[in-house]
Amino acid sequence: MGSAAEPNPSTPHAPRFAHPLVDTPNGTLRGDAAGQTERWLGIRYAKPPTGELRWRAPVPVSPWTGVADARISGPIAPQQRMKAMDVGERALTDEDCLFLNVWRPAAAGQPGATPRAVMVWVHGGAYVLGGTTQPVFDGAALADRGDVIVVTLGYRLGGLGFLELSTLDGAGGQFDSNLGMRDVLCALEWARSNIGAFGGDPSRVTLFGESAGAGIVSTLLATPSARGLFSAAIVESSPATSVYGLARAKIVAERFVAKLAIEGADGAALRALPVSSVVETAAELFAEIPTEFPGTLAFAPVVDGDLVPEHPVTVLSEGRGLRVALIIGTNRDEATFFKLAKSPLLPVGEEALTTMITEIAAENPSIEMPDREHILDAYEGVRQRMVGLGIARDVGFRMPTLWIAEGHSRLAPTYLYRFDFATPLLKVLRLGATHGTEVASVWGNLDTDPRGLAYKLGGRRQAGEVSDRMLALWTSFARDGQPTDEGLPGAAAWPAFGERRSTLVIDRVDRVVDDLDADLLAAWGDRAFSLS
Numbered sequence: 001m002g003s004a005a006e007p008n009p010s011t012p013h014a015p016r017f018a019h020p021l022v023d024t025p026n027g028t029l030r031g032d033a034a035g036q037t038e039r040w041l042g043i044r045y046a047k048p049p050t051g052e053l054r055w056r057a058p059v060p061v062s063p064w065t066g067v068a069d070a071r072i073s074g075p076i077a078p079q080q081r082m083k084a085m086d087v088g089e090r091a092l093t094d095e096d097c098l099f100l101n102v103w104r105p106a107a108a109g110q111p112g113a114t115p116r117a118v119m120v121w122v123h124g125g126a127y128v129l130g131g132t133t134q135p136v137f138d139g140a141a142l143a144d145r146g147d148v149i150v151v152t153l154g155y156r157l158g159g160l161g162f163l164e165l166s167t168l169d170g171a172g173g174q175f176d177s178n179l180g181m182r183d184v185l186c187a188l189e190w191a192r193s194n195i196g197a198f199g200g201d202p203s204r205v206t207l208f209g210e211s212a213g214a215g216i217v218s219t220l221l222a223t224p225s226a227r228g229l230f231s232a233a234i235v236e237s238s239p240a241t242s243v244y245g246l247a248r249a250k251i252v253a254e255r256f257v258a259k260l261a262i263e264g265a266d267g268a269a270l271r272a273l274p275v276s277s278v279v280e281t282a283a284e285l286f287a288e289i290p291t292e293f294p295g296t297l298a299f300a301p302v303v304d305g306d307l308v309p310e311h312p313v314t315v316l317s318e319g320r321g322l323r324v325a326l327i328i329g330t331n332r333d334e335a336t337f338f339k340l341a342k343s344p345l346l347p348v349g350e351e352a353l354t355t356m357i358t359e360i361a362a363e364n365p366s367i368e369m370p371d372r373e374h375i376l377d378a379y380e381g382v383r384q385r386m387v388g389l390g391i392a393r394d395v396g397f398r399m400p401t402l403w404i405a406e407g408h409s410r411l412a413p414t415y416l417y418r419f420d421f422a423t424p425l426l427k428v429l430r431l432g433a434t435h436g437t438e439v440a441s442v443w444g445n446l447d448t449d450p451r452g453l454a455y456k457l458g459g460r461r462q463a464g465e466v467s468d469r470m471l472a473l474w475t476s477f478a479r480d481g482q483p484t485d486e487g488l489p490g491a492a493a494w495p496a497f498g499e500r501r502s503t504l505v506i507d508r509v510d511r512v513v514d515d516l517d518a519d520l521l522a523a524w525g526d527r528a529f530s531l532s
Contacts, residue, residue, distance in 0.1 A: 019071070020109060024197040027064040031102075032071045037140045039103045040198075042074035045190040046183065048096035049156060054271045055165055057176040058098060058186040074099025076131025077157040078279045084341065085125060086448075091133035095160065095275050100153040100187055101132055103139035108149065108199035115201035117479040120151040120191060120230070122184055124211030124436070126345060127299045128158040128286055141444030146475025149200035151191060155183035155216075159282030160275075162299035163256060164249035168265035175267070177304040181223075184216055188229040206478040208234035208327075210439050212300075215239045218404065219301045221322050222315035223308055232481065234474060235328040236442070237435060240313050240400035242300045249302045252289060256281055290345050295396065297345065313400055317407040325481050326408050327474070329417030329503075330401050333432035335392040340431065346396050397435075399524045402517055409497045415483055416497045418516065420507040421466045423459035438506070441467040442474055462508050465489050469510060 020031050020038045031040035046058035053059060075094035076087060108116045121137060123130040132152040139150030155161060161180030165171060176182065192202045207230040209217045218238040220226040259281050262269050282299065289298035303311050315321055338346035379387045405416045419438040426432055440446050444467055446460070455463070465488070472485035473494065485491045492510040495502045503516040 021067065022109075022197050024194045025063070026061060026194065028067045029070040030067050033106065034140065036106050036144045037103055038106055038109060039101065039140070040070035041101045042072050042099050043068075043070050043102065044074065044098065045100050045153070045187050046098040049098060049160070049179075049183075050095050051271065054095070054160070055163075055175040055179065055267075057179065057182045060186060060189065073101065073133050074154065076133055076154050078160065078275050079125075079129050079131075079157055080279060080283050082129060085129045086134060086136075087129075087131050088133040088135055091131060093131075097131075097154050097156065098183060098186070099132070100151055100190070101139065102195075102198050103143040103150040104198050104200070105143055105147055113199055115196065115204075116147060116149045116199055117204040117206065117475075118149045118151060118191060118195050118200040118202070119146075119206045119208060119475070119478050120153065120188065122153065122155070122207065122209030122213035122216050124209065124213040125157070126286075127162050127180065127212045127215075127297060128282065130157075130212075135448035136440050136443055136445045138443070138445055138448075142442075142471065142475065145444060145471055146478070148475050148478055149195060149198055151187075151195070153184065153187040155180045155187070158286065158299050159256065159278040162301070163253060163282065164246070164302050164304070165253050165256075165265065165270065166304075167246050167250035167253050168257065171265040174265060178301055178307045181216060181219065181301055181307060184220065185223075185226060185229065188226070192229060203231060204478070205230045206232040206234060208236070208474070210236040211436060212239065215242060215301065218316065218328075219243055219308060219312045221324070221326070221408070222310065222312035222320075223322075225307060227322055230324060232325040232478060233327070234477070235326065235401075235404075236438060237330050237334060237397055238328070238401065238404075239297075239300075239396060240316075240404060241396075242295075242297050243303060243308070243312055244296075244300060245303050246305075248296070252285055252298050255285060255288075259284065290343075295346060313403060317403040319407040319410040321408055321411060323412050325413045325415075325477070326405075327415045327417065327477055327483060328401055328405055328408075329419065330393075330397045331419045331433045331435060331438055333389075333393070333422070334397045334435045335389045336431045337434040337436065338392070339389060340429075346392050394520055394524065398517065399520060402521060405497050406501075413481065414497045415477070415494055415504070416502070417494075417504045417506055420505055421463070423454050423463060424457035425454060425459070428457065438470065441470040444468075444471045466506065466508070470506065 018033055020033055022029050029040050031038055044061045046061055049058060075092040075097050077097040078093045078095055107113060132154050137152050143150045156179050164177055165175040166177045191205060195202050207217050214235045215238050217233050218235050218240045221233055285298040290296050301308060335346055379390050405414050408414045420433050422432045446463055446467055469485040469488050469491055472488060473483040477483040483494050490509040492512050494504045500514040503513050505511050505513055
């Protein structure tokens with residue numbers, strides 16, 4: 001597939017091709033250009049998941065005739081807006097939300113250009129928030145500086161994407177499971193068939209995501225039907241253990257229909273609901289479930305015995321996942337954000353934490369919960385007020401990450417990191433390197449907040465250097481399978497995870513530490529609470 005372009009003679013200083021055209025197997029798309037990159041926004045990859053397709057697996061988009069305009073972002077999944085999640089001033093929400101965006105270096109569209117590696121992003125947001133319109137996910141910097149093709153995709157969220165109505169008595173095949181997960185797979189299938197038209201190499205696709213997006217990536221690493229759809233993965237702060245069985249999913253589904261006074265699995269009545277009712281009811285459950293079951297999400301991937309046959313942590317810790325190279329890691333202070341927000345999603349109180357750990361173990365019969373005193377040994381010397389934060393961070397993020405790294409490293413090259421960098425303001429606020437603070441560095445978009453609050457007390461130059469290194473590491477991994485930032489200020493050679501359990505600690509100056517988490521592994525167990 002080649003690409004064409006339309007010159008814009010009315011703008012004398014515009015790029016040569018202001019509205020580049022690309023011919024895909026599905027049809028022709030018109031994008032736009034700025035600087036050294038070209039982009040196509042709002043590309044439909046599946047039919048609208050509305051009407052009879054609500055709560056059904058996505059159906060790939062049909063080919064079209066003529067030229068489809070791809071210069072404006074498509075709607076993102078319906079959700080309740082939150083100040084903490086900036087989805088962009090002009091973002092629209094709609095049940096018809098299965099769209100993706102593509103950025104490429106302008107040189108990638110030239111005749112005879114070498115196909116570029118592809119990076120496909122899955123956004124986070126606790127499976128109920130976020131979208132491709134978030135300003136930080138503008139792919140121009142990543143595509144230009146990393147010389148890669150960048151794809152960001154939207155998927156169904158909350159009650160439309162992770163509500164398992166298939167668990168209801170009498171469902172009888174009216175609903176499909178793991179819809180948000182299936183959306184991501186459908187987008188990956190689109191990339192396999194179409195990305196070559198943009199100058200991308202479909203054999204070099206890196207799937208990457210953060211938080212819930214990372215949870216989807218880590219789950220797909222243990223999903224047989226994802227085999228061949230991506231060749232590498234990057235997992236940033238995955239809530240990998242927040243994947244539940246059908247019994248837990250059924251509780252949420254039963255409460256959902258009860259709140260709406262619908263009798264069981266009445267597909268017609270459920271599909272007739274206005275979107276606002278689905279979103280509002282899901283929001284109620286999103287708040288209620290983790291309050292009643294600390295640390296439990298109302299909406300998350302489910303071990304359905306079909307798409308997801310086994311718990312991903314079990315599969316990955318035993319080295320039985322997809323054989324693809326992996327970068328995986330967490331942030332040093334993951335839990336502080338949840339404490340500041342007073343969120344029950346990651347509790348820090350002793351009683352709630354005990355319940356959370358017990359519930360995680362209950363989801364997988366092969367998990368044996370360590371003795372409480374044995375766990376506390378790992379936090380000896382830590383100030384009392386910080387112990388709860390440390391345990392929450394580790395049970396929610398760090399320990400599952402370590403178990404996955406241990407298992408996957410026996411299968412494919414694996415690189416473990418911990419992000420420690422924090423601006424002076426974040427330190428003053430006692431947030432530190434909290435959940436999500438690495439994202440802007442990865443994308444090279446440090447100034448998306450027009451108020452510039454993050455750098456009120458300084459640190460912008462250091463943040464820029466950290467970002468330069470992370471962008472180089474992530475994109476070199478996507479291009480060549482090995483992360484490198486040689487020659488950049490503060491760089492350190494990053495060895496693969498192995499017997500020495502090497503971790504790249506990302507800070508103002510990066511460093512490699514062997515067996516960084518030895519005390520945690522001794523306390524929690526080398527493999528998922530001593531998985532047998």
